[in-house]
Amino acid sequence: MSPSLPIPDFFAPDRVGKVWRVPYEERAVQAQAWTQTHGIQPADTDRPRLCLLAIDVQNTFCIPGFELFVGGTSGQGAVxxxxxxxxxxxxxxxxxxxxxxxxxxxxxxxxFHAAFWIDANGQMPAPMTMVALDDVRNGRWRVNPGIVANLGGSLEQLQAFALHYVQRLSDDGKYPLTVWPYHSMLGGIGHSLVSAFEEACFFHNLARQCQTRFELKGSNPLTENYSVLRPEVLDDPDGQPVAKKNQALIQHLLTFDAVAIAGQAKSHCVAWTIDDLLSEIQQVDATLARKIYLIEDCSSPVVVPGIVDFSEAAEAAYQKFAAAGMNIVQSTSSIASWFSP
Incomplete structure (x- = not known):
């Protein structure tokens, strides 16, 4: 293993929390020079092979002022x-x-958006409302009749599905259904990768002569999708599938000698992805957990002061992952040590 490379001069830490245009052509030229200066080889020659799984490093979660900025305990966590x-x-x-x-x-x-639900007065829930099982059973929250035509089926079918959905979350020990603010909207600026991170991915592409593998999740209107590996609920009240696991990505990740995981939020999409990966690993070979590395200082929990704080839940999840054999590391740790006998 080679020693750590220097940080390129163009990387500007003070711009990480801002949105800007990546100068692709300039970075492409710099990447070619970087490759020559540091003797960097194409990625397909790597032995061992390392994958970086970066969860939702998007403006909506990582830029202050955006819809679901993950401030963590410090208030600047995602930045x-x-x-x-x-x-x-x-x-x-x-x-x-x-x-x-x-x-x-x-x-x-x-x-998980307000437009799906109304109360007895026809009012939609406020952002961060928790829709519990009893709330749907007693009619406090019901399906908005106005959306039925957009989703198909009848109002009765959607109402039955809504009850089944929150029941399944409760039975499986998942978080209660949360009405999130509108966020990561397809086509919007919040959906985009953070500029500094996109730039790093692009530079990696050109320097290593490889492609970034983008994985979209969360577009199914009938289920939350915290984890990139599977949605929260897979079936309807009749046992018919409404969504499915991302089996291709699961199998792809397990082909690597090591998988490093970072991103947002530690308490939700990161934790749920890791938990699903652990479940898949344990069905194949529990010792494979040893090749998973959780970069702890590159993820923060959801904390909304005075409303919700998922810090303890995030820490409990990481303790569970460590107990199962996964490695908790820092971003400054030596990758060479990951592959030591």
């Missing part, structure tokens, strides 16, 4: 996390075989 993640990529550019960014991808009418 600082993305800063460290970009530097991790640049320092280890010659050892990261592939970067897999996931992208939360939504439209207006989905089960």
């Amino acid at each position: 600082d996390d993305t800063h460290r993640l970009c530097e991790f990529i640049y320092r280890n550019l010659d050892q990261i075989t592939e970067i897999v960014p996931t992208m939360d991808t939504h439209r207006a009418i989905q089960i």
Whole structure:
């Protein structure tokens, strides 16, 4: 393993929390020179092979002022996390075989958005409302009749599905259904990758002569999709499928010698993705958990002061993952040590 590479001069930490246009042609020229200066080889020659799974490093979660900025306990969590993640990529550019960014991808009418629900007075729920099982059973929240034509079926069928949905979340020990603010809207600026992270991915492409593997999730209107590997609910009340696992990505990740995981939010999309990956691993070979590396200082939990704080839930999840054999690491740790006998 080679020593860490330097951080390119163009990387500007003070711009990580801002949105700007990546100068692709300029970076392409710099990447070619970087390759020659540092003797960087094409990614397909890597032995061992390392994948970086970057969860939802998008403006909607990582830029202050956007819809679901993950401030964490410090209030600047996602900005600082993305800063460290970009530097991790640049320092280890010659050892990261592939970067897999996931992208939360939504439209207006989905089960976790206000437009899906109304109360007895026809009012939609406020953002961050928790829709519990009893809320649907007793009619406090019901399906908005106005959306039925957009989703198909009848109002009765959708209402039965809504009850089944929250029942399934409760039975499976999932978080209660949360009415999230409209976010990661397909076609909108919030959906885009953070500029600094996109730039790092692009530079990696040109320096390593490879492609970024983008994974979109969350477009199904009838289920939440915190995890990129599977939606929260897979079937309807009759047992018919409404969604399915991302089996192709699961199998792809397990082909690598190591998978590093970072991104937002530690308490939700990151934790749920890791949990699903762990479940798949345990069905194949529990020892495979040892090749998963959770970059702890590149993820923050959802914290909305005075409303919700998922810090303890995030820590409990990471303790569970460590107990199962996964590795908790920092962005400054040596990748060479990951592959030591």
